[in-house]
Amino acid sequence: MPTKRLPDRSLHRLGLAALVGAASVLCFAPFGLFWLAPLVWFGLFTLLQRTESSREGLLTGLSFGLGFFLCGVSWVYVSLSVFGGMPWWLAGPAAFLFCTVMALFPMLAGGIFKRWQPADFWQQALLFAALLAAGDWLRSWIFTGFPWLAVGYSQAPPSPLAGFAPLLGVYGLSLLVALAGALLLRWRIGLAGIALLSLSGLGLQQVEWTQAQGEPVSVALIQGNIPQEMKFRPEAFIRTLNLYRELIDTNPAQLTLLPETAMPVFIDQLPGDYLDALKALAQRQGGDLIFGTLTGDGSAYYNSAVSLGSSPLQVYSKSHLVPYGEFIPPGFAWFMAYANIPASSFTRGPEKQAPLAVAGQKVAINICYEDVFGNEIIRPLPEAGILANLSNTAWFGHSLAQPQHLQIAQMRALETGRPMLRATNTGMTAIVDARGRISAVLPAFETAVLRGEVRAHTGMTPYGRFGDWPAVGLIALMLLLSLKRKR
Secondary structure, three states, rough: OHHHHHHHHHHHHHHHHHHHHHHHHHHHHOOOOOHHHHHHHHHHHHHHHOOOOOHHHHHHHHHHHHHHHHHOOOOOHHHHHHOOOOOOHHHHHHHHHHHHHHHHHHHHHHHHHHOOOOHHHHHHHHHHHHHHHHHEEEEEEEEHOOOOOHHHHOOOOOOHHHHHHHHHHHHHHHHHHHHHHHHHHOOOHHHHHHHHHHHHHHHHOOOOOOOOEEEEEEEEEEEEEOOHHOOOOOOHHHHHHHHHHHHHHHHOOOOOOOOOOOOOOOOHHOHHHHHHHHHHHOOOOOOOOEEEEEEEEEOEEEEEEEEEOOOOOEEEEEEEEOOOOEEEOOOOHHHHHHOOOOOOOOOOOOOOOOEEEEOOOEEEEEEEHHHHHHHHOHHHHHHHOEEEEEOHHHHHHOOHHHHHHHHHHHHHHHOOOOOOEEEEEEOOEEOOOOOOOOEOOOOOOOEEEEEEEEEEEEEHEEEEEEEEOHHHHHHHHHHHHHOOOOO
16 A cells, blocks of 8 residues: 555655765765765765655654764763763763754755755755755854864865865865765766866865965974873872973973863962973973963853963963853753763853964964864964864764864865864874875874974965855855746
């Protein structure tokens, strides 16, 4: 009977959508199968085309999103349960609920696509691509933003499409990948389109958007590998201080970076002679040291980066805070009572902060997942010649979070035409050049120091000037063209 076969087909479609969503994680780091991305989104486009109602479109998008996020950001459970101390019976549903909220974006894209699906193939392809890219962009600012695993991140180097990043940013790449996937429904057109995009991307990679300036600066990026469960324990405090001082002493450089909250106390609680010793070590080569610590007073405190050395003391305070991890949203104090997350009520730093003038350079600092927001990273440009990220990814254990975060840093370097230095507690500490290529990286979960040289860059990419707005404008244009009725 038709009424019995239809539910079976629908269930099979939803299961297949979830599998396609799970497979899409392979497009991102650490797997790096960037060429698979158009095929994945071709799979979603095909499934949506075969749905028979907007309700089925919603469910298909939701199933895809659940497969995608449950596999791609499973480390949320690790941070809540293993390191946050939350009981499994609460951390599991909380992580599932979080992934479900993220899955609402592809769900809405699927429902809207089916509700207003045009008859013309080209308009269908434009609508599908615009909706997927719009979902990625909306995720970057709704609920304070969580644009992790935006489609465009799959096209970080060595993908040929990486050449579009300095023009359109990560959401422009999301648009191109989804469009290429939709066009594969007409495989000759799709293959020709992918070839054209790839050749154009390779051509754009030859453009020198920014230029190296001045002499190379020697850098030392310290990876302390302090276990998260020991980081805030009083008995481990002196051992942590001695470890960092020894690593700094044996690895002199003009610019030394330590991870986020490397000193897990307020800066005025650090021994005065210890700070003097660090300052003297930084001054050996006329250089400077930047380390993560806490600043403020009893009523307001900040997740900060502080510089010591030949230049005057300077402070950067984190502006984009992590919900639940760094501030408690109204009405969720009961939820946080089940977790053990030290310093979870930070105050936001100013939105606009000058880059730190250290080691003869202007260095734009960002802390932890602030580098996920490209439109915020460009605020200190063009003054800043180097980007630097201090992170403590020990919160996520042995998971996909670390290689995914490094891939995000590659995209920020590409978009801005600036090298990115990453100093992390447990990984992945790395030097990324101004073209988004990883020059050097330390193995994760090892105590080590990454030494190298970096040159500041001057000039501006189109993305550095205009941010996400060209990509947003292109998404809006494609939406209009896809919904325009033909006479």
